[in-house]
Amino acid sequence: MAETGRGLAARIRAFGAFWYDFVIGDDWLVAATVVAGLAGTYGLSRAGVAGWWLVPAVLVVLLPVSLSRAVSGSLLPRRIRGPRRPPAAPRTPPPS
């Protein structure tokens, strides 16, 4: 009985993982921000304000941020690299 329950739980987890990967993909921030942007557009339209510009503005920021997350911040270099020195020669044991 417990075996069957574990097997069922594993199948449900695998099913959930498949749909998460299918819909959300590599970066959850993209999905969350898109939903927030559309919710904001809905809010603006309900308030009688033109809201067509909101999602494009969100995308202009979101895409570089998501790319930056993927390449560990290489859009914004953490520091300017100076010329590298060659590694030191391996140490040799002192003569006995």
Add this chain to the structure above:
Amino acid sequence: MGAASALFLAVFLACVVEAVEATTIVLAAGTGRDWRSAGLGVGAGLATLAVIVAALGPAVSEVPLRGLRVVVGALLLIFGLQWIRKAVLRASGHKALHDEEVLYARHLAEATGLQARRAAFVPDWYGFTLSYKGVLLEGLEVVFIVLTFGSNDHNIGLAAIAAGAAVVLVAVAGLAVRAPLARVPENTMKFVVGVMLTSFGLFWGAEGAGARWPGSDAALLVIIPAIGLYALALVALLRRARRREVPVPVPAEVPAAASSEVR
């Protein structure tokens, strides 16, 4: 370019990409295992997809257009941005290019290393399931693209024709050469498809959420090139950043470029 042409092009290109991936898997299953089992897997995959279309198609047409647009727009935006993200990372050298020959070789190596196991009328169960899963998973994406693009534009027929043309073209080419379709410029096409999915997703999503685009449908003629140019600018920026990040090799030092690939 009219709305119908843009719809046809977007669906056709997206479906070519999916069909190339499915064909690579089926060819590996047929070459490495057994052609009959691979063919049965294709048939079973298509039958499953037909059932899904029969169930989803009428349901999608029952949903109110505004609600459909906001949901479909959000999904297309998420898919499109993921495609653009990968395409930009590939084009700027931060991620390995999608190579059908390498994928084919990997699938083939996996397929040839196992013993054949007969099940019911299938001579080789592994070849069958490999082919079935490839067709079903890539086919699901084709179905999704056709239903979302077609229903939003009230033209499921045209979207289905575009998808059918793409799948038939790739399948015939794949069967003719019996080799992975490595000459299809898949990375470039994925970039274009990412731009199209994002543009349509942005347009429909915002409209579904109550926004009114200046110029109505003509806004797409600005949105599509604007997103394309922005993505290209990001490629240039990332390339420059990568050149700055990769240190110039000096004598007695191992180049560190090999460590920069992402996922």
